[in-house]
Amino acid sequence: METKTGTWIEKKGLAQMLKGGVIMDVVNAEQAKIAEEAGACAVMALERVPADIRADGGVARMSDPDMILKIMEAVSIPVMAKCRIGHFVEAQILESLGVDYIDESEVLTPADEEHHILKHNFKVPFVCGCRNIGEALRRIGEGAAMIRTKGEAGTGDVVEAVRHARSVMGSIRQLQTMGDEELMTFAKNNGAPYELVKEVKQLGRMPVVNFAAGGVATPADAALMMQLGVDGVFVGSGIFKSGDPAKRAAAIVKSVTFYQDASVLAEVSRNLGEAMVGRNVSQMPEGEKMAGRGW
Amino acid sequence: MKIGVLALQGDFSEHISMLKKIGVDAVEVRLPKHLDDLDGLIIPGGESTTIGKLSVAYDLMAPLKQFGKSHAIWGTCAGAIFLSKNANSEQPLLGLMDIKVQRNAFGRQVDSFETDLEIDELMKATGTEHPYHAIFIRAPLIESVHGKARILSALEDGRIVAAQEGRLLATSFHPELTNDTRFHEYFISLAS
Numbered sequence: 001m002e003t004k005t006g007t008w009i010e011k012k013g014l015a016q017m018l019k020g021g022v023i024m025d026v027v028n029a030e031q032a033k034i035a036e037e038a039g040a041c042a043v044m045a046l047e048r049v050p051a052d053i054r055a056d057g058g059v060a061r062m063s064d065p066d067m068i069l070k071i072m073e074a075v076s077i078p079v080m081a082k083c084r085i086g087h088f089v090e091a092q093i094l095e096s097l098g099v100d101y102i103d104e105s106e107v108l109t110p111a112d113e114e115h116h117i118l119k120h121n122f123k124v125p126f127v128c129g130c131r132n133i134g135e136a137l138r139r140i141g142e143g144a145a146m147i148r149t150k151g152e153a154g155t156g157d158v159v160e161a162v163r164h165a166r167s168v169m170g171s172i173r174q175l176q177t178m179g180d181e182e183l184m185t186f187a188k189n190n191g192a193p194y195e196l197v198k199e200v201k202q203l204g205r206m207p208v209v210n211f212a213a214g215g216v217a218t219p220a221d222a223a224l225m226m227q228l229g230v231d232g233v234f235v236g237s238g239i240f241k242s243g244d245p246a247k248r249a250a251a252i253v254k255s256v257t258f259y260q261d262a263s264v265l266a267e268v269s270r271n272l273g274e275a276m277v278g279r280n281v282s283q284m285p286e287g288e289k290m291a292g293r294g295w
Numbered sequence: 296m297k298i299g300v301l302a303l304q305g306d307f308s309e310h311i312s313m314l315k316k317i318g319v320d321a322v323e324v325r326l327p328k329h330l331d332d333l334d335g336l337i338i339p340g341g342e343s344t345t346i347g348k349l350s351v352a353y354d355l356m357a358p359l360k361q362f363g364k365s366h367a368i369w370g371t372c373a374g375a376i377f378l379s380k381n382a383n384s385e386q387p388l389l390g391l392m393d394i395k396v397q398r399n400a401f402g403r404q405v406d407s408f409e410t411d412l413e414i415d416e417l418m419k420a421t422g423t424e425h426p427y428h429a430i431f432i433r434a435p436l437i438e439s440v441h442g443k444a445r446i447l448s449a450l451e452d453g454r455i456v457a458a459q460e461g462r463l464l465a466t467s468f469h470p471e472l473t474n475d476t477r478f479h480e481y482f483i484s485l486a487s
Contacts, residue, residue: 002410003408003409003410004408004409004410005405005406005407005408006405006407007409009409009430009472010404010407010408010409010430010432013407013430013432013469013472014404014407014432014433016306016309016340016472017305017306017340017341017342017372017373017432017433018341018342019304019305019306019307019308019341020302020303020304020305020307020341021304021305021341021342021345036344037348038348039304039344039345039348039349040345041304041341041342041345042342072403076344076384076398076399077342077344077345078342078404078433095405098402098403098404098405099403099404100403100404100433101404123405124404124405125404250352253345253348253349254349254352256304257302257303257304257325257349258325261325
């Protein structure tokens with residue numbers, strides 16, 4: 001039999017290898033090494049972490065390929081990179097660089113306000129953000145092989161990630177109790193592909209790996225998301241905007257492995273130094289929120 | 296029969312599902328005390344650096360090495376790296392199997408592949424004739440086997456992707472991502 005690459009099982013499979021792990025935002029090779037040394041299961045290469053994107057304003061785009069390549073050379077763990085929503089040419093460029101996963105991300109300024117990328121067209125796998133089950137299944141329908149909550153990136157406020165994870169998990173539980181004749185209406189009301197709705201009911205979980213992202217800043221935040229039922233955690237600004245990144249990164253890695261063990265969580269939470277300066281999402285103007293980007 | 300799956304990071308729940316499918320009791324292992332009364336251990340796919348660092352941090356290295364001297368252990372992908380004596384890189388290794396591995400030997404994710412393997416010993420042990428469909432993800436290669444370790448399977452070009460040393464088993468690929476339970480059955484026969 002011939003050898004096949006870029007298959008659905010390969011795309012989904014890499015995300016399965018990341019489960020129970022922490023994916024960290026890094027802006028240069030030095031930070032990538034700190035993340036790997038702390039036990040990150042992958043890094044997200046980007047020019048500015050979300051907190052800085054917020055502070056700087058302007059249009060946020062795909063990072064410089066040179067910087068992404070330097071990070072790929074610096075570490076042995078998988079390297080992810082972000083493209084703008086709908087910007088399939090940025091995605092083509094990232095694929096040609098050989099990044100291991102592309103995040104079609106609301107953290108960057110959207111390039112298309114109506115359409116996301118048709119991700120089935122690529123060999124490289126994609127991860128996309130979601131706020132609820134309908135959005136998650138639309139992205140999977142387009143070919144996303146991994147899902148994450150959107151949360152509210154760059155705030156250090158976990159409230160939106162909790163809202164989105166609870167929404168997704170609640171819908172999965174709701175589907176378990178629904179009759180088969182109710183699924184088409186569920187699909188219609190949630191704007192979700194019918195076949196995927198049926199699959200979620202049958203599996204009792206998302207058909208792809210589901211991480212938390214957007215506002216995780218402490219080991220307790222990460223363990224909270226794990227206990228809510230996600231498979232792993234992205235930490236963006238929370239690590240390298242804190243007082244002692246190496247120590248905090250290692251603590252969050254441990255908190256995701258031992259998320260059910262409060263004594264370990266207490267131990268790793270000690271003396272971590274300053275957490276990132278947070279921004280309270282409930283007091284933010286609507287126009288500054290990123291989670292509303294994408295549809 | 297009770298098998299543990301090292302649950303520090305990676306696709307340990309997929310292994311547990313496979314074990315349950317063939318009627319074997321399976322538990323998650325995160326601390327040394329979880330190794331008590333197990334008949335065998337699986338080290339799953341994941342990131343070998345993450346699994347290694349957490350094993351050091353939670354004092355699992357010595358208990359795992361000790362466990363492997365008298366029990367069956369199977370490492371898939373990252374687990375195979377962790378079992379090896381030499382991985383051509385600076386990272387914690389159990390060094391239980393006399394094999395040399397090369398991490399990410401096939402390239403990056405876009406080069407990850409699936410293919411069929413003819414594994415005589417597996418087919419003989421399970422009384423089956425169809426080839427084994429193997430999923431490789433950023434997979435390591437077993438560069439060479441030494442001492443009592445021997446080759447269990449190789450690609451057509453001769454590159455080694457599975458090895459065995461007594462009751463220790465290493466595969467570059469991921470049987471836990473398939474519906475084919477033969478490798479798990481084979482491992483259980485080693486643990487018995």
